[in-house]
Amino acid sequence: MKNPWMSMWMSAAAKNVATAQGHWMNEAKRQQAVLQKQMTKAATEQLLKAWGMAPKKR
Numbered sequence: 001m002k003n004p005w006m007s008m009w010m011s012a013a014a015k016n017v018a019t020a021q022g023h024w025m026n027e028a029k030r031q032q033a034v035l036q037k038q039m040t041k042a043a044t045e046q047l048l049k050a051w052g053m054a055p056k057k058r
């Protein structure tokens with residue numbers, strides 16, 4: 001015989017875990033995008049310095 005209370009509890013737990021995982025994945029993607037932008041900027045500045053072209057200061 002199935003236990004309906006256990007089934008409801010497991011469904012709620014799975015929903016909460018999925019929500020937390022979604023928030024965690026969104027934060028990880030945001031941090032990856034920020035890091036990629038920083039690394040691209042740093043690499044570009046290094047190349048410009050190596051070629052003797054200083055980046056314009058704003």
